[in-house]
Amino acid sequence: MKEDFLHFLWYHKLFSTRQMKTVQGEDIYVIKSGEYNTNAGPDFLHAQLQIDYQIWVGNVEMHVKSSDWYAHHHETNKDYDAIILHVVWEHDAEIYMKNNQPIPTLVLKDYVHHQVFMNYLSLRVRNKEWISCGTQIGNVDSFLLNNWLEKLYIERLEKKAVLIQELLKQSNNNYEAVLFWLLAKNFGLDVNGDAFLKLARSFDYSVLMKVRHDQTLLSALLFGQAGFLEEDTVQDPYFLALKKEYAFLKHKFKLQGVAKHQFKFFRMRPSNFPTIRIAQLIALIHDYSHLFSRINKSNSLHDFYELFAVEVPSFWKTHYTFMSVSKKTSKKLTRSFIDLLLINTIIPMKYVHAKNNGYFTEDVLFLLIKEIKPEVNSIVSKFLSLKVKAKNAFETQALLELKKNYCSKKRCVSCGVGIRILKDKTYIRFNKKS
Numbered sequence: 001m002k003e004d005f006l007h008f009l010w011y012h013k014l015f016s017t018r019q020m021k022t023v024q025g026e027d028i029y030v031i032k033s034g035e036y037n038t039n040a041g042p043d044f045l046h047a048q049l050q051i052d053y054q055i056w057v058g059n060v061e062m063h064v065k066s067s068d069w070y071a072h073h074h075e076t077n078k079d080y081d082a083i084i085l086h087v088v089w090e091h092d093a094e095i096y097m098k099n100n101q102p103i104p105t106l107v108l109k110d111y112v113h114h115q116v117f118m119n120y121l122s123l124r125v126r127n128k129e130w131i132s133c134g135t136q137i138g139n140v141d142s143f144l145l146n147n148w149l150e151k152l153y154i155e156r157l158e159k160k161a162v163l164i165q166e167l168l169k170q171s172n173n174n175y176e177a178v179l180f181w182l183l184a185k186n187f188g189l190d191v192n193g194d195a196f197l198k199l200a201r202s203f204d205y206s207v208l209m210k211v212r213h214d215q216t217l218l219s220a221l222l223f224g225q226a227g228f229l230e231e232d233t234v235q236d237p238y239f240l241a242l243k244k245e246y247a248f249l250k251h252k253f254k255l256q257g258v259a260k261h262q263f264k265f266f267r268m269r270p271s272n273f274p275t276i277r278i279a280q281l282i283a284l285i286h287d288y289s290h291l292f293s294r295i296n297k298s299n300s301l302h303d304f305y306e307l308f309a310v311e312v313p314s315f316w317k318t319h320y321t322f323m324s325v326s327k328k329t330s331k332k333l334t335r336s337f338i339d340l341l342l343i344n345t346i347i348p349m350k351y352v353h354a355k356n357n358g359y360f361t362e363d364v365l366f367l368l369i370k371e372i373k374p375e376v377n378s379i380v381s382k383f384l385s386l387k388v389k390a391k392n393a394f395e396t397q398a399l400l401e402l403k404k405n406y407c408s409k410k411r412c413v414s415c416g417v418g419i420r421i422l423k424d425k426t427y428i429r430f431n432k433k434s
Contacts, residue, residue, distance in 0.1 A: 001089055005120055006062040006108060007043055008413035010087060011036055014423065015111040022104045023091050026052045034060055041079045049085055051104055058084035066105060067093040119422045123412045130382055131407040133417055138387025140417050145388075148416030149398035153369075156401040160348040161355075168352070175353060177205035179292040180285065182345045187277040189340075195262040196277070199226050207253050208285065215286045215313055220245035222278050227260030228322060238315045239322050270320040271331070276312070280333055283310035295346055296353060299364060301371040304346065308338045339372050343393055369394045379403050 009015055010033055020028045027050075034047030042059035049056050059082050063069060066088045074080040075096075086095055086105045095103045109117070123132040131137070137145075167178040181200045188196030202225050211217035223229050224246030229239070249255060263274040270276070287310050288294055298304055312331045320326050333341075347369055354360035372393035374380060380396050383389075383403075390396045405411070412418030 001064050002124070003043075003062055003064060004411075004413050005124070006064070006087060006089060007036065008419070008422065009108060009112060009116070010044065010060070010062065012419070012423065014113065014116050015108060016113070017111075020106065020111055022051065022085075022106055024102055024104060026104060028085070028104070028106060031055070042083060047084065051084075056084040058082045060085045060087060062087045064089050065093075066091045066095055069093075069095045069103075116422060119424065120413075123418060123421060124410055131386070131403065132410065132412055133421055134386055136421055137383075137417055140420060144416060144420055149395055149402075151416070152398035152401040152406075153366075153394055155405070156397050157348060157351055160344070161352050164348055164352045168356075171205070174205065175292045175349070176290065179295070179345070179349055180205065180208065182349065183284070183341065184281060186341055186345045187281050188274065189272060189277075191264050191268065191272075192274050192277070195258060195264075195274070198258045198262065199278075202258050203253065203255055207249075207255075211249070212285050212289070215282065216241060217245055217249065218286055219279075219282050219313060221249055222282055223275075224250065225255060225257040226263060226274070226278060227257055228275060228278075230260065231322065234322050236315075236322065265321075270326070273320050275319075275321050276316065276331055279312040279316040280310065280331070283312050284308065292349070292353075296350060299368055301342075301368065304342060305335060305338060308333050308341070339375075339393065342372060343369065343375075343397060366394060369397070375400075 013030070013033060017030060020030075022028055029050040030047075031050060032046070032048035034044030037043055037045050043062045044060040047058065047060045059080075061069070061074065061080060061083050063072075063086070066086065068088075069075065069086065070093070074083075081098065083097075083103060086103045087108050088105060089107070089109050091105055091107050095105065097103055129135070133140075164178060164182070167181060168175070171177045181197060184200035185193045185197040188194070199222065203221070207221065208218075211221050220229070220242040223242055229243045229246050231239075234240075250257075265273055285291070288307075294307065295304075298307060309332060316331055318325055318328045347365060351360065351365055354365065370392045374390040374392055375396040377396075377400075379400055380390055383399050388399070390399055402415070406415045406418075413422065
């Protein structure tokens with residue numbers, strides 16, 4: 001039993017309100033259950049109750065056991081002086097206010113429908129499945145599920161927006177600089193993302209703007225800062241030219257680079273080598289000035305596929321590293337990679353800009369991500385096996401948020417699907433083997 005189940009019951013009024021009595025024998029009637037408080041302090045604020053014949057307005061605190069009041073040291077906390085009701089699952093100790101009068105206490109389990117508690121046990125306690133509602137989620141009403149997925153996607157977008165807002169503060173609201181930093185991070189993917197972000201932030205953005213028009217200078221800056229120009233054995237003319245230019249840039253702008261060992265090559269496909277991703281990033285930055293402005297004016301998937309169809313410097317068409325020659329390939333960004341950039345960088349950036357400037361509309365932004373094919377990963381595949389089929393990236397992102405921040409954390413009482421199951425009096429499913 002967890003306190004969040006008590007919060008769930010109280011918030012949704014899933015208990016019998018007839019003939020309720022406190023442990024002290026007083027009649028109690030809930031006029032208003034109060035405002036759910038997710039911050040520090042009492043669980044529900046500004047509740048309105050009738051205890052015997054007197055109306056009380058104040059706060060409600062909840063615990064699994066009455067004695068938890070003392071275990072949490074509420075008796076010494078002034079925030080709990082205005083408690084008018086202590087709601088518990090088990091009453092194992094009398095709790096007193098500062099005037100030595102017992103706090104009115106309600107044992108909620110005496111008034112909860114037995115089936116609701118069985119549903120809770122099935123989901124939270126006796127369940128060993130990949131997700132607690134694994135045998136039910138595929139049968140949940142599609143309208144309810146779709147609404148919940150939409151809320152989940154917005155939650156995920158808001159979390160991505162937190163980093164963007166912080167970077168905007170650090171850059172004095174420079175969207176172009178923040179876009180470069182985040183593009184770099186996402187060009188590095190999961191394995192090299194942090195190293196790429198360090199690389200992008202290892203010099204002032206103004207330096208990038210001063211050299212971006214010259215592809216050789218731009219290449220020297222990024223490869224030099226990444227530590228890839230430190231080899232003494234490479235004699236390729238292109239490498240030597242970059243090394244010479246970087247020495248000049250390093251002295252002129254007093255640069256300090258990122259340690260080369262932070263970039264990982266091991267067990268990676270050559271197309272994902274850090275050297276290739278840096279070369280692709282160079283092509284993008286070189287081809288477009290004011291990239292964020294261009295991105296912000298684009299709203300169709302086709303526009304973005306064209307925008308990101310850049311050509312890497314010619315050297316990289318026949319190399320994966322500075323030291324190895326390969327068969328000539330264009331090494332253009334694939335559509336699946338562009339989709340990742342859209343999901344993780346472009347759409348969150350557009351979302352933040354729209355919100356900050358007061359013109360955000362869900363329809364326009366959501367239309368773009370709904371054009372993107374569903375992502376392919378183990379979590380999406382597992383949901384598919386449970387008869388939850390994602391039609392696009394909007395839904396796969398929502399499912400990732402559902403698994404990571406609800407299912408894995410057993411937050412069934414906060415989940416739209418979990419709430420539906422818990423409130424369903426016809427739902428019975430015990431794991432009889434447990």
